Amino acid sequence: MRIEHVAIWCEDLELLREFYETYFSADSSNKYVNMDKGLESYFLTFESGARLELMHMQSIPASANDPYRQYAGLTHLAISVGSANQVNELTRRLLESGFEVIDGPRRTGDGYYESVVMDPENNRIEITV
Secondary structure (H helix, E strand, O other), X not given: OOOOOEEEEOOXXXXXXXXXXXXXXXXXXXXXXXXXXXXXXXXXXXXXXXXXXXXXXXXXXXXXXXXXXXXXXOOOEEXXXXXXXXXXXXXXXXXXXXXXXXXXXXXXXXXXXXXXXXXXXXXEEEEEO
């Protein structure tokens, strides 16, 4: 078995699509629109074949969770970039572009090298080797 994809409800579909295309080299599908449900979505495919579905529907409320606190449920999306140097470079690039780095880059107690950044809608993205 394998995880086929992970999905994120978002407020600004185009902003998130552009973020993942620009900084994580994701390839986007054409936009899917379901007029009956008011749903719009994209599937983003990464070099490894992993996929992320970005979805928007006006009736979905904004998250009430504080993005700076941990809580039960999915908590971050980890993306491997291949090396510690690439973690450092992408983290620097995101910081210089105005995105918030909330941790790292650093080596964790269990040996991972990572940083944690917020995407434009405050989803945690763990950038790792």
